[in-house]
Each structure stands twice: as structure tokens, then as C-alpha cells.
Amino acid sequence: MYPSVIEEYLRPGSVSEALAAIARYDEGEAMFLAGGQSAMQAMKSRMLRPQCVVDLQDVAELRGIVHDNGALRIGAMTRYVDIAGETTLDGAFGALRDAAAHVGDRQVRNRGTIGGSVCWNYVASCMPAVVLGLGGTLELAAADGGTRRLDADDFFLGPLETARREDEILLAVSWPAPAARSGSAYKKWGLVRDALPVVGVCITVTLGDDGHCTQARVALSGLAGGCQRAPAGEELLRGGNGDTAALARAMDAIADSVETHSDMSADADYRRQLIRSIGSEVAATAFARARGG
Amino acid sequence: MKTITVTVNGTSYEESVPERMLLVDFLRDRLALTGTHVGCTYEGVCGACTVHLDGEAVKSCMMLAVQADGHAVTTVEGLAGADGPGPLQRAFSNSHGLQCGFCTPGILMNMSDFLARHPDPSDEEIRSGLVGNLCRCTGYVHIVRAVREAAREMREGASGVQA
Numbered sequence: 001m002y003p004s005v006i007e008e009y010l011r012p013g014s015v016s017e018a019l020a021a022i023a024r025y026d027e028g029e030a031m032f033l034a035g036g037q038s039a040m041q042a043m044k045s046r047m048l049r050p051q052c053v054v055d056l057q058d059v060a061e062l063r064g065i066v067h068d069n070g071a072l073r074i075g076a077m078t079r080y081v082d083i084a085g086e087t088t089l090d091g092a093f094g095a096l097r098d099a100a101a102h103v104g105d106r107q108v109r110n111r112g113t114i115g116g117s118v119c120w121n122y123v124a125s126c127m128p129a130v131v132l133g134l135g136g137t138l139e140l141a142a143a144d145g146g147t148r149r150l151d152a153d154d155f156f157l158g159p160l161e162t163a164r165r166e167d168e169i170l171l172a173v174s175w176p177a178p179a180a181r182s183g184s185a186y187k188k189w190g191l192v193r194d195a196l197p198v199v200g201v202c203i204t205v206t207l208g209d210d211g212h213c214t215q216a217r218v219a220l221s222g223l224a225g226g227c228q229r230a231p232a233g234e235e236l237l238r239g240g241n242g243d244t245a246a247l248a249r250a251m252d253a254i255a256d257s258v259e260t261h262s263d264m265s266a267d268a269d270y271r272r273q274l275i276r277s278i279g280s281e282v283a284a285t286a287f288a289r290a291r292g293g
Numbered sequence: 294m295k296t297i298t299v300t301v302n303g304t305s306y307e308e309s310v311p312e313r314m315l316l317v318d319f320l321r322d323r324l325a326l327t328g329t330h331v332g333c334t335y336e337g338v339c340g341a342c343t344v345h346l347d348g349e350a351v352k353s354c355m356m357l358a359v360q361a362d363g364h365a366v367t368t369v370e371g372l373a374g375a376d377g378p379g380p381l382q383r384a385f386s387n388s389h390g391l392q393c394g395f396c397t398p399g400i401l402m403n404m405s406d407f408l409a410r411h412p413d414p415s416d417e418e419i420r421s422g423l424v425g426n427l428c429r430c431t432g433y434v435h436i437v438r439a440v441r442e443a444a445r446e447m448r449e450g451a452s453g454v455q456a
Contacts, residue, residue: 001335006312009295009359033360037337040355044335053312055360081349105425106403107340110349111356194424 001044008052015061019143019169021054027166032056034077034116037108038125062115062171065089070177076115076170080104083114092178094289095134095186095202099126102194115170121226123159124196128227130186131173132156133202133219139171140164147171159226179215181207183289185282188221189274191265197222198265199274203286205237211291212241218254220275224261232257233279242287244280251279297362301326302371310358317342319358320368328369328398329353332427340426343399344368350406352425369398372405380450381405381443390439392430400426404440412448416441 012018022030030052033039042048056062062077065086072093074083083089083100090097103109103117103126117127118138131138132152141147142165155163164170188200200221208214216237218230233254240246260271296309301324308323315335320326332341335354342353345367353366373379381401384390391397400423407414407422414422419440420433428436 002315003313003357006357009312009357011362036355036357036360040357041337053357057360105340106407106422107343107350107352107355107425110346110351192424193421 003040003043004046004049006050006053009055010052011055011058013058013060015059015141015169015171018054018056018059019141019167021052022169023143023167025052030054031166032119032169034119035079035112036116037104037112038116038120038122042120056169071175073172073174074114075172076119077113078115080109080112080114081106084109091289091292092182092184092204093134093175094285095130095184095204098186099130099188099200099202102126102188105194114173118155118173119162119164119170121156121158121160121162123224123226124198124222126186126188126197126200126221128156129197129200129219129221130202132227132229133186133217134175134184134204135217136173136175138164138173140168141171142168153229156227159224161226179206181290181292182215183207183286183291185285185289187278187282187285189278199223199271199278201275201279201282203237203279203282205242205283205286205290207242207287207290212239213237213287218279220254220258222271223258225259228258230254230258237283242284244284247280247283247287248276250283251276254279295359295362297359299358299361299363300365302367312357312359314358315354316344316356316358316361316366317353319361320344320353320366326368326370330395330398332395332399338427339396339399340403341396341399343402343426345402345406348406348409350403367402369401372401379405380446381408381440384439384443384446385436388435388439388442390431390436391428396426396428396430400428400436404443408440408444408447412444414440414444 010021031050033055062075064075066073080100080103136152138150138155184204186202188197202219204217206215216234218233233250236250255272255275260268262268294309298307320329330341332339337355344353
């Protein structure tokens, strides 16, 4: 476990400098380094062998959590520890804190970033499923000055794959002001406390005046296919009032509709059971937060 | 090679290092600060290499040395005050918070940062704080006790006492 030879280390002070640095290299030869809590592992195992590392630690404009009339924008270099400690992330955005507070361990949370996690898009990670389950927008910028905004549904393409081009930088993940009576939650199960998710579930619901669910998003982590929506469960959640039996039916539908795999952490049936168990709890929390409880 | 300037335990060092050198190896091999341990062959799972980067606990095998350029690092060698071991170190000794001691430097560095932010932690909070540090001897019971004792002593002691 040791990185291969790195020829150049750059530490730009701005997004434009960072993009200019990456553009000097051919595709695959240079990489952005955010918090490094996944990328350093990949470099040490030689899965990544960058000639040039562009360290984003000094790009201040990539950091921070900004609320603007209910809208939320989280800079790509915002760390887990900062998200976990941001008490304003409640209600519709509660899932962000649920997840960030339990990524890895204290040391990892002091370095790891939301942007690094979603761009790496590892199957057993929390933030991609949370951003997907919250319906975030990924703001990307390219060296030619172009920018684009992608829905999470269009950003996450599969395990370790995203729609980000190598010459693009992720600026932030953002959300418009959530509808009234919206709530979200996330929970995972791993082999030990705060371990990588064997299964994780993120659920966002919006309730109507009568307390019935009008909008629902469900996203899963820990599956071999990568973070993914669970439309079968979303459909069953909509129209319901969040009673225990209805939530259980929705989670049963998800467990029956997704492809689970067996590995040393859990077999396929146990993963389905985890979806039912965690999912019901997460859904109940999301409903409670939507009600303001 | 890149020349970096890093303040370690209050002393500024200027060194030329290969870009791929890990921070833990810079501390151990260049500065001979071997209190920072490598427990898991740089896999980032054991926490024995935990140091403070600008006052925050991080794993020094999960960073390149060049990333610490311009920053301040504290290792376990920098934990004791001028008058000897601080309350956290004394508590680990008094409460038998170690057996072989290999994991201890990382645990001390993590918990000193933890106690600075959580001066009155519950046992549950201490255990959550310890997730990133593996100890294969103690079963953690004495470690949790030591951290609890240190927290109490630091709260009761004079303000400004170093962890």
C-alpha cells in the first residue's frame, strides 16, 4: 500500500487555477484530490496512478454551507464534520446530517468531503445515496468556462462512475427551497459502528395538508449496482399517511424489486431484510420530520 | 521532489520530499518522530498514525506529506507539557488504558482532540469517538475508563492545562 510515483503536486487557490492545472495533462494523468479519504486508498493500492495531483484544499470557494431563502448549497469541499455539526440541516435536509455524522470515524470526518464522496461514487458509501435520495443538483464547471447543472439522477451512472468529465470540477451540491412539510432521513447498517454501509436507505417525503404523502424519493446504498432509486417503494409511499403497516408494505416492495448480492458482509436475503428493517425506520423518521416532529 | 515547510510540535522544518511520500513516513523517517505508528500497512483502518493537523485529529497515512506544507502538525511527542505528561497521558497510565501500547499514540492524539471538543462526554460518546482506533489488547474497557478519568480531571483542573 504505497502510491506510485507522483511527478507533480499542485495546490491551486481558485477554481479557475484548478481547472487550468488539470487541463495541462492528458485525460487520466492528473486528478483532483479533495479530502483524500477514498482517493488516497485508491492511490496506495495503485488503482489510481496519477502523474499529477491537484490538491483542492486551498480553494476556499468550494467550502461552505449556504442557506438562501430556504435553498441550500453545499460546497464540494465541505467536510463531513462540518455537515454533521450544521444544526440547520434538519427537516427536509435531515438525511445529510444523519449520514455525515456516521461516515467512517472522527479522523475520516475531519478530512473527507461530500464532493469527494459523490465524485468517487463508491457502492458502499453514504453520500451518493443521500444526494440521490434528496434529489440534489450537481454544479460542474469546466476549463473552457462552461458550467452545467445535473440532476442527481443523471449524475450517478454506476459504481465508481459519474457524469463528471475529468476536465470538470464539482463546485457544489444544491437544492431549491423544499416544499412545506418535507422531511428526509438516512440510516445504514454496517458490520461495526459507523462502518461502510452494507445497506443504507435514504428517504425524502413531502406531505400534503391532510398529512398524506404527495412526493417520495427513496435511494439505496450498498448494492452492487451502485446507489439507486427504488421507484416501487416511492409509488407505495405516495398517498399514504405513514402508518406502520403502509411503510412496511412499501419496504417489502423495495426489497422484492431490487437486485441484492451476497458477499462476506451479508447474503442477498439478509440485504433484503436490512432494506425492510432500516427502510421502515428511515421512512418513519422522514414522515416525523415532515410533520415537524 | 518538492520542498515543504511543516511546523511539527512547534518546530518549523523545511524538507525536500518525494510527492508520493505519506505524511506518516515524513514524520517517522525524516523527522525521526517514531511515536506515530503504522499499524495496518497504510490501509487507513487502525488509527495508530493519528496526529493533529492544525489541531484536528487525522490519519497521517491518509495524506501526502506535501499536503501538510504550510500546516502545523502535532504528534504524540508534542502532547506532554513542559512539566511532563498531561492529564490524558496520566489517565492512561493510572487506568491501565494500554497493554502493548502500539495503538496508544493514535488513541491519545484522537482523544486529546475529542476531549477539547467534548469536555464532558458520556461513555457512549467516548466509544463513538474511538471508532477510528483499533486496540487488539484491551477490549477498550480500560481505554474508555482512562478517557473518562482524563475528562474529569481536565474539567476539575486549572483551565489551560494541556491534554
